[in-house]
Amino acid sequence: MLVKQRISSVGIHAVLIAYSVLALFPLALIVLNSFKTRKAIFRDPTGLPLGESFSAKGYDSVLSNSDFPLYFGNSLTVTVVSLVLILLLGAMASHALSEYRFPGDTFLGLYLVLGIMVPIRLGTVALLELIVSMGLANTLTALILVYTAQGLPIAIFIFTEFLRSVSKEIKDSARIDGLSEYRIFFEVVIPLVRPVIATVAVFSMIPIWNDLWFPLILSPGEESRTVTLGVQQFIGQYTVNWGAVLASLSVAILPVLVMYVIFSKQLIRGITAGAVKG
Amino acid sequence: MANTGSVSSEQTHRRPVRWYILVFLAPATLIYTIFAIYPIIESLRLSLYEAGDGGGVFVGLANYARLFGEPLWADQFWNAFKNNIVLFLMHMLIQNPIALALAALLSVPTLKGAATYRTIFFLPTLLSVVVVGFIWQLILSPLWGVSPAFMNWLGIGSFFKPWLGLESSALITVTLISIWQYVGIPLMLFYAALLNVPEETIEAARIDGLNGWWIFWKVKLPLILPTLGLVGILTYIGNFTASFDLIYTLQGGLAGPDYSTDVMGTFLFRTFFGFQAQLGDVYMGATVASALFFIILIGVGLYLFGVQRRLQRYDS
Structure with missing residues (x-):
């Protein structure tokens, strides 16, 4: 029995390790080669960047000679501000939807999560006209507003489901203590939703940081370019400078990785906390 | 504005108007309505117009008649639609079973290192499609030679082809890359x-003499059917809209070779903005987007009234 169990456990690890290699190999290839000389990149793509083959020139040219730091800042601004708005406004709306009864509450609840099923990209044609008429074309504000609108439905869905499963007693006792409804939200509800914040954050963040569609359409201008769009254009221009291309790819990977590591512990806990139901 | 309202309601002694509900709901509702719902409705409206002097002229369903009637448009539309269906089916038949199998292995209670595996498996999902697209372009490129070398090492070097560049294999290759990522x-x-899945249910099945394999099929799988349904509909929606990014990155706006990887997203992009010789057309763009809206609506409708309702009957 025990031997049998050990064999099956070895088998499971073998499968999982095999898939890990498949998932990691392409990334490792890029990061390794980004530290190599052009010659080494071509002569020995899978070799380690050691001794003569090591070179950080790619990073030099990306970080000094290009607008990469600018794109990077743009992406960071757009992602962080959108994320804060999605989390804050989403939690506020979900709190109201799960806590108070008012005329039209069911309808409003359905209306606000409609966007999960109807992708906002379908409105692109009119959205561009709207953004242009508001004078927001080629601004980061346009992207922030659109991403906030795009992220709210899933955030409201997850927060509302979660808040409905939380007992009302804590809020009621806070009310007896004389806390205003606003203070109840900030001092009681916000700490309560903490377990699902990571889930909402990760699911909202990925499509924002990685989006190509809206930056391409709403803000393709040099000043408001995001990393994703910037890398896309950069690759087109500098296909000769492979070191720089590989370095720019590696740098573009970094922030999401950091944010993911920060959130990943809570991610699964949040999903299992009854947040996502079929 | 709403804030001052709340102050005044505290000062009066009538039954307080619950302004805070408005304060909590208004910001989200406004941003969502203006930047998500209004553009979609406005796009549906624009699909009934065409360019005229100084603005749109109402033409009823003429744009749709053009989209489905004129071969120039209809051929592109159905080609993109067909490719999207291939993309969807491949994700359903390859991506989701792999995901389910890996999840089942990860959820084995005695497994060590589950958190590490989980992080690794999720890593590609975090990457920008631009990064993913370029990585695979490099790996599959005959120029750099990573894959030919790797295949030679496996002894199957003669099977190497520039898959992304061939009409017959481009769509499948793109789809496999998308699966790898998502x-x-x-x-x-x-x-x-x-x-x-509750521990007691599994324990009860174990006492009944079921082994791990049968517990998965007979106990766990029926219990997670609603999630299967959810994944199915998310795959359906994502495949019609999100697939643009990867294909635009890998194959360009013309979704080559010879439109063999064209999907609704790239078709919409070309129609709206124009590409090379083709001029952009706001109204036809709105029409393509609206057609896509109805395609997604049909899928969501089937899911909500068919799949989900049936699944919930098994849901205890």
Whole structure:
């Protein structure tokens, strides 16, 4: 029995390790080669960047000679501000939807999560006209507003489901203590939703940081370019400078990785906390 | 504005108007309505117009008649639609079963290192499609030679072809890259659902003499059917809209070779903005987007009234 169990456990690890290699190999290839000389990149793509083959020139040219730091800042601004708005406004709306009864509450609840099923990209044609008429074309504000609108439905869905499963007693006792409804939200509800914040954050963040569609359409201008769009254009221009291309790819990977590591512990806990139901 | 209202309601002694409800709901509702719902409705309206002097002229369903009637448009539309269906089916038949299998293995209670595996499997999902697209372009490129060398090492070097460049294999290759990237999302959803299966239910099945394999098929799988349904509809929606990014990155706006990887997203992009010789057309763009809206609506309708309702009957 025990031997049998050990064999099956070895088998499971073998499968999982095999898939890990498949998932990691392409990334490792890029990061390794980004530290190599052009010659080494071509002569020995899978070799380690050691001794003569090591070179950080790619990073030099990306970080000094290009607008990469600018794109990077743009992406960071757009992602962080959108994320804060999605989390804050989403939690506020979900709190109201799960806590108070008012005329039209069911309808409003359905209306606000409609966007999960109807992708906002379908409105692109009119959205561009709207953004242009508001004078927001080629601004980061346009992207922030659109991403906030795009992220709210899933955030409201997850927060509302979660808040409905939380007992009302804590809020009621806070009310007896004389806390205003606003203070109840900030001092009681916000700490309560903490377990699902990571889930909402990760699911909202990925499509924002990685989006190509809206930056391409709403803000393709040099000043408001995001990393994703910037890398896309950069690759087109500098296909000769492979070191720089590989370095720019590696740098573009970094922030999401950091944010993911920060959130990943809570991610699964949040999903299992009854947040996502079929 | 709403804030001052709340102050005044505290000062008067009538039954207080609950301004705070408005304060909590208004910002989200406004941003969502203006930047998500209004553009979609406005796009549906624009699809009934065409360019005229100084603005749109109402033409009823003429744009749709053009889209489905004129071969120039209809051929592109159905080609993109067909490719989207291939993309969808491949994700359903390859991506989601792989995700389910990996999630099932990860949820084995005695497994060590589950958190590390989980992080690794989710990593590609975090990457920008631009990064993913370029990585695979490099790996599959005959120029750089990583894959030919690797295949030679396996002894199957003679089978190497520039898959992304061939009409017959480009769509499948793009789809496999997309699967490589996005397998993490259904994986996470399945994994969370599997963790939620109550321990007592599994224990009871074990006492009945079922082994791990049968517990998965007979006990766990029926319990996570709602998640399967959810993953199915998310795959359907994502395949019609999100697939643009990867294909635009890998194959360009013309979704080559010879439109063999064209999907609704790239078709919409070309129609709206124009590409090379083709001029952009706002009204036809709105028409393509609206057609896509109805395609998604049909899928969501089938899911809500068919799949989900049936699944919930098994849901205890």
